Amino acid sequence: MDEEKLPSDGDIGAVMGFSGFGKKARTFDLEAIFEQTRRTAIERSQRVLEDRQKGPQMEEEGESSKSVKGPSQRDKTAARNQQSGSSSSDSSDSDSELVGPPVPPQHGAQEDELVGPPLPPDYRDNTANSDDDDDDEADAQDDDDNPVKKIPDTHEIILQHGTKTVSALALDPSGARLVTGGYDYDVRFWDFAGMDQALQAFRTLQPCECHQIKSVQYSITGDVLLVVSGNAQAKVLDRDGFNVMECIKGDQYIVDMANTKGHTAMLNCGCWHPKIKEEFMTCSNDGTVRTWDVKSEKQHKSVFKPRSQQGKKVVPTCCTYSRDGKLIAAGCQDGTIQIWDRNMSVHTKFHCRQAHTPGSDTSCLCFSYDGVTVASRGGDDTLKIWDIRNFRKPVNEANRLTNYFSMTDCCFSPDDRLVVTGTSVKKEEGNGKLVFFDRASFQKVYEIEVTNASVVRCLWHPKLNQIMVGTGNGLAKVYYDPVKSHRGAKLCVVKSKRKEKHAETLTQDYIITPHALPMFREARQRSTRKQLEKDRLDPKKSHKPEPPVSGPGRGGRVAAHGGTLSSFIVKNIALDKTDDSNPREAILRHAKEASENPYWIAPAYEQTQPEPVFAEESEEDEEADKEPEWKKRKI
Template identity: 70%
Template sequence: MTDPDVGAIMGFSGFGKKARTFDLEAIFEQTRRTAIERSRKVLEEERSVERPYEPTSCAGRSGSPSRKGHTGDSTRSPGDSESGCDDTDNESEKSGPTLPSQMCRLDVEGESPVGPPLPLGYGKQQCETDEEDDEEEEDDEDENPLKRIPDSHEITLTHGKKTVSALGLDPSGARLVSGGYDYEVKLWDFAGMDASLQAFRSLQPCECHQIKSLQYSSTGDVILCVAGSAQAKVLDRDGFQGHTAMLNSGVWHPKIKEEFVTCSNDGTVRTWDMNTEKKHKSIFKPRSVQGKRVIPTTCVYSRDGKLIAAACQDGSIQIWDRNLNVHTKFHNRQAHVPGSDTSCLSFSYDGNTLASRGGDDTIKSWDMRNFRNPLNVASGLPNIFPMTDCCFSPDDKLLVTGTSVKRGQENGKLVFFHRETFQKLYEIEVTDASVIRCLWHPKLNQIMVGTGNGLAKVYYHPVKSQRGAKLCVVKTKRKAKQSQTVTQEYVITPHALPMFREPRQKSTRKQLEKDRLDPVKSHKPEPPVSGPGRGGRVGTHGGTLSSFIVKNIALDKTDDSNPREAILRHAKEAEQNPYWVAPAYVKTQPHAVFATPEAEEEVEDDEPEWKKRKL
């Protein structure tokens, strides 16, 4: 397919300016021929000026009669065939005075001057030397293409341990992008790298798909990433989609459910539409006094959704009309200390006041009708988190914020100020950590607080608050239901016969429901029998004959005073009528050998020291 066809299918007009191609061999050959023709013209001009006599010409030259040269045989040089001369007569060796160097070209070209004969090969040797000099000059003028290969030095960029399957370089040559089978895409900035040669960013834009192709656009601002997935992705110059840096804040539009706004470290505030997720709806760019880019730390919509406010790292608060993103409608360059991160902006419910929680340990209120100076300022409120909240009460009379502390030293507080006078009215010691997030819900009339030690607390009033936490505190804690059946391991035997196959294991709940319908399994166990027993059931201990025997004989605890005597009283009977032990030793040991104290002492003396018992 041609380029116009491909462009028509993909939906764009063309691939840009087509790169020029060069045939180096043809260029060098044309240059060589041009140099030869130029040298011939120069020699012909010098010959016509300096030659004092008329040379003989070859057939077809100037119409003069052809000469067969000097007498004798002569070997033609390669230059003869190039000049078109074809002398077939042999020329003999010549002798005589030397000719000027300009005349040797005539001999090579097949023309012999009139005069004394020349030595054989004189002109040939001299002209070969001149041709070599000409070739060296041509080589110096037209460099050898092999010498243009830049392979004298190298560096190694370690992408990973798997195949590097894609490489791309931006048009300016400042950045290289690499992709591989490890799903990683790495970006290398030659100007920003040091000797460690580390990539400045590594990401997985296509998750678990191998990267197939990476290519910068003609302007170098976006990268086309083709992977093993069914969808190609377009990344910006830094490898991100949408915002090109970390996001700092984002809120929904109060009136339009599909729209929200975000701010990022790339120095932009962008609005987005849920229906067009691939591209932002509009973009706002905060600027400093010098017109440079500044980073917004937080952003918010006004209550009616007509204004977008953002606080920046240079201490400014900038407000735009939602439909006009070029110039700010309100701005204050010195709202907070430059370099501090303003953590929150909050509009009052009437829309006339804006509250800002600064990273300079202050909270300020601003009148939207006069945005030059703050209405009220409260200081001494530590803030070490870039997302500490401030909010208005549902009746619009109070302003609430949290304070930050070092863990274990003090208690974080929730502080309440009067909106008009900024007088501290009340404070709550929440926990021994910082109070970061605070939310006062207008319908529930409850305050949700997030702390730095992983807690989320909800403050409410049993009468003034509605629903929310009140719904769950009145419910008793459910007891964990203990399983009444013991589950057994289920062995799956798919190829076993039906008679040997175990029944399919069911869930505990279904098994309990099935057992409840079984009259045998759901029968209540009978209590133990008390007394002598009835109905064929055994009574308590001692009520039957077996229990009586166990009690009086088997469990008889009578103990003989001397167990040796109790055993030896059966020795005479065992000797006269052996039944158990003696028959087993009739063949091997007919006469019993018993241990004596003397024999034991001898055995102990023969044993090594480490085998003797320790007394």
């Protein structure tokens, strides 16, 4: 059996009277389209760059510049042919060669101006106003070159922490909350977004009871707060001030501080690790610097022990991490600055023996944002800049910066070009200042007179671009610029004060009705004092207490003595007014009745002891009675 051949689509279409089963789908060469678009974009960008660079020179060069553009005309013609789709990739190579007589130069130049899409109008406006833009760029460049113009000090707000020194300042990484701590043991929380112009703290607490607050700092995530006070145990609080952990206290009777689980003396400083959110560090008067983990509060992680040149114990007064967290630095009471590798706790990596005057407390160490420079604020009224790559002598030094506090701050500006610190003054002997030094030349470029008290803490937040200052008279000032600063203090100064809710008092108004009948007319009040005296005499208005009920009681009220057994005993026995001045007579007055009618005791002894037997007095008893009291034998 022969197989029948299947008819093709064309045969079926001819028989049924139509040409096909539908239109054939179009096909696109995507690679060719992408390549064509890429070449066009490159050529356009090159043309715009050339026009920007040669714009002012076009008129001077004249025809010579137009003749130079001859070869590029062929490229543009080829691009135009590719855009229109009239030529393929093979024909683009052939277009690069001239065919026929050359094009006249004037026509070529004229055609060169018309090739491609027209330039946008804003481009022409920009070229027309290029002089104004150059002036603005020059002014902006001058502002960039002068770091003093970046200091945000045009406006300020004052936060009243208390009356004593503000010894601790902290801002969370986002800049939403500020925390202040002071010598009055208080820690206050300030929320910029929630405050109004009244500038009141939303929470105040005393986390360490009666210990001065030395330092507070938020972790890198901003969820917990480290509080270092004058006791030996640091605390970690959450954002709302509730306790998260408390470091353990060490054994005071162990000589080697590395063998104790915690500090044994007053803390001086503390800070968080800049990269590890669970790790923080504290230094203490027991001569150690310890690192801790929030998850394990029973023991420290590692111990660093500063040593003098003779190998003796030295008290660290301040400590900090480097920006990358690999180094740990401590300033000590003997004037030295000692820096360890975080993973090597025995020997120091950098050590400067005479950084500051021995016996002065180094109050602050701060690493720059580039991690190479260290600023140290000494108790010897100096501010020094160090390069850790050459740690033998300071790079620059500033003197006559009075320092009366062991926690006076120094910090770098967000652009790393300024160094800021505060100065101290005695009471009513001048104003405390915030001093700005140029990091390169170390010249004093700017200063701000803060208040008539010492400037203890200073903090320049890089995200807000605002400067926080803590003073010796209980103020926390925030300096900001409405243009250069962001959020922070700008959020609360625009909110008006909330109206205080007064307690509603009900007062009885006096209504004057001159034409009312006498029976409805109220007596006119002559004075408030007389009316109060009359109300006092009125038992209903003065709520006079009711007198006690005498007799059996009435109206549901019980009489004074009541009807209970205790009240009966009080009435009949305890208040019996018989004279009991002679107790013998009071007892013997019932003797005759007891002998004639025995009821309580005598019937119990009728069978066993019908006749009572009493002890007879002997001579020994008489002699014993004659002996003095101190010779009598105690039984």
